Amino acid sequence: MASKPNFEKGECINCIGIKADTIFPLCGILLGIIIIILSWLYGIHQQDIAATIFFASLIYLLLKEKLLKGNEIFQLQTAGWLAYINNISFFFIISLNLWILYTNLYTRPLSYFILVAMACVSITFEILHSNEKTLESGFILFKILVVGLLLYGGIYYEFADIYGVDTYLHNAEISIYIAAGHVVLDAPQGTFNAYYYFPIFHILASVTSILTGLNVYNSIFSSVTFPYIFSSVFVFLIGKKLVNSKVGLLAALMLVFGNYRITYGAAPIPMSLGSIFFVEILYLLLTNVSKPTYNKSIVIFLLAILALTHTIAAFIMLVTITSLYFWNKINSRLEGFNVTDSKIFLNTVGMFGVMLLAYWMYAIADPGRSSATFFDQIMSCFHHALTYDAEFATSVSEKVSPYVSTSYFEYLLDHLGYILFLGTGIVGTYTWAGDKNGSKSSLSLTMIVLFAALYGFSLMGMRTIIPSRWFIFAYVILALVSASGILRMATLIKNKFNVVTVLMIIFLMSFFMVTSTISNGDNPLYNKLSSQRLGHTKSELQGAETIEKMCDGILTPSGETILKSIDPDMVSPDYSFTGDRGKLYVLDNDAFRIPIVLGKVSQGIYYPVILDYSFKVKFELNSSKIYNNGEVYGYLV
Structure with a gap:
């Protein structure tokens, strides 16, 4: 009596395996319909994915x-x-x-x-x-x-300059490793560095730079991007x-x-x-x-x-x-x-x-x-x-x-x-x-x-x-x-x-x-x-460097570079500038055309934002414009 359930269970597994080429596409059609319904109900904009799953499954069945x-x-x-x-x-x-x-x-x-x-x-x-x-x-x-x-x-x-977002941090960190001659616990911004315990990327680029004489940016491309392609x-x-x-x-x-x-x-x-x-x-x-x-x-x-x-x-x-x-x-x-x-x-x-x-x-x-x-x-x-x-x-x-x-x-x-x-x-x-x-x-x-x-x-x-x-x-x-x-x-x-x-x-x-x-x-x-542009032109960088020299010693808030120094909290309509007195902000003119700046939903969750005229008015009411080269603005709060 004990062997019968095992036999039936085995037959069920075999049946599923044999019919897998039919069961999976049928499930795909059903999944496509469900995602389409969810997209319409909750506005998650996944109709294209749902339609792809649905029609690909249907084509396969036919x-x-x-x-x-x-x-x-x-x-x-x-x-x-x-x-x-x-x-x-x-x-x-x-x-x-x-x-x-x-x-x-x-x-x-x-x-x-x-x-x-x-x-x-x-x-x-x-x-x-x-x-x-x-x-x-x-x-x-x-x-x-x-x-x-x-x-x-x-x-x-x-x-x-350096292309990307995270790449700024990693380039700076590798430079610190090369200068120190060993893995450093503190990150470039002086906070706890989780990559101290996950150092392979930075060690590989550092060794490549030392052995070849290439700068950090070229060393990363040689030691990571090229093997990545290969x-x-x-x-x-x-x-x-x-x-x-x-x-x-x-x-x-x-x-x-x-x-x-x-x-x-x-x-x-x-x-x-x-x-x-x-x-x-x-x-x-x-x-x-x-x-x-x-x-x-x-x-x-x-x-x-x-x-x-x-x-x-x-x-x-x-x-x-x-x-x-x-x-x-x-x-x-x-x-x-x-x-x-x-x-x-x-x-x-x-x-x-x-x-x-x-x-x-x-x-x-x-x-x-x-x-x-x-x-x-x-x-x-x-x-x-x-x-x-x-x-x-x-x-x-x-x-x-x-x-x-x-x-x-x-x-x-x-x-x-x-x-x-x-x-x-x-x-x-x-x-x-x-x-x-x-x-x-x-x-x-x-x-x-x-x-x-x-x-x-x-x-x-x-x-x-x-x-x-x-x-x-x-x-x-x-x-x-x-x-x-x-x-x-x-x-x-x-x-x-x-x-x-x-x-x-x-x-x-x-x-x-x-x-x-x-x-x-x-x-x-x-x-x-x-879209979100992840690189900067030479004139943008020169403008940012000029502003930084004009206001030497004034700290920018957060960000990988001076051109990404707008805090995501500032996008909020209720944001108050009372805690920003004496701070320097650099704003890229393209932020009013494409989503360079990020807004904050909650801790760790951000969304791209295109700044509008009302933001600029509010920003200038609470600060003084100290620089403008047509591509970069400098503001002192």
Whole structure:
């Protein structure tokens, strides 16, 4: 009698596994409908995501039989001279883009973005034309890295000063480390420095600067951004192992032009370095090697380094490997193989989880909870580790914007690249979910887990784990399933239009990814009210320096630079200047045109604000204007 419930339970699991390719898309359709309803009821502006999930799931259901019978084998037969013309065109496009960057100051015109998309199309054409030869794949990878350097370096060196927000703090901190010759506990602003316990990023850049003689800014690009671009090679290797070289190459290309990947490559932070370790660990876990013990030792070493790099990056890695182990365990039950064959070991997952909690308890334990129970201390450290830098928290993927309603068409254009990326990825996920290859099915389901966490935390109002930064990790898996989905759908077209279809998808996806305000906030083509410029012109910097010299010794309040010195509390209509007497404020004129300044909702939660005339009137009534060069204003309260 005792065996019957187990038998029925096993049959239920088997039934779910067999019908997974139908159950998941049906759930996707239902989820899309639910999100659309929630968007209308609560104004969370996620209709585009909901529609993408709904239609991608519906398309998969309609084409399921053909997609499952198909494959990603796509061989384009063309004349040899056409391949030579394609190579010449690619390097001509890159050269022309370099000339555009050189001749345009502080801006990248529309022609630059069109040429980037054309370069991506050129690479895609060569991918479709290529075979499995290692030499040919290596040349295509070289081209992908060139596009990455053009995209990330073009932004990194576009302005006269440091690009980004967090990068100011990290540049200053690295300079202190180099001067002191060791890791320093105090941050540049003289407060407690959490990165004292997570120093890998700063140590790596410091060592690079000392060994090469480069300044800090160039050292960060050399030691972090370049390996960050190169990590796409591991995505290629994963795709090649799971499917074929074409999927791997296309996935590597799509990862390079991903909007969030561009953002954190052009403004590198410890999270960027953590994503490099993430890809490397994922590759080692998903590929079989001749020496599994040696492989596992490298994984453990990289996990330890990741734990010392950034808390949220390490937490995402923990979620990923836990999900991979869980889905592999289910696959082993369905297919009857040993889960250890996948190289995802339970003891590795458990060890990494214990390692994280133990180190977090040591590094950032809350002294105020020293009298709590041991369990409370653990949970307190866990919460603190994931939220200690929540002052940078924003809404999920910056889609929930107060400016969405001003032009919904521009809003859709701003996210069209991501929508295409996500939609093709959903189709690819469904085709992989029921695959007999345990690594493919586990990886696709892990992508669902990551995106569920990413959007789920935000919809529940838990934005302190900074879900917008999860994209650079989730994109790694999304690129693989999206590349597979694109090639599978293209093979359903029986004539030359299949090539045109793939090239058109890549052109649109790459163009709208690189022009998105997420990756192109410095000179947006659309949705400008939701952009935020993260660099400064030389005249702005000179104006700020002049003001600082005029009022030597007068302190500015908070901010990474003197040009970002407006306190978010000041945006409030009820703000009083009584506590600001004797303080100097520098205001960028662009703050009245684009959202440079941040407003404060609550502690750790901010939103972009475009200053209006009433703010300027109130500001000038409570201060004296001491400087104006047309781009920068100086005010003394």
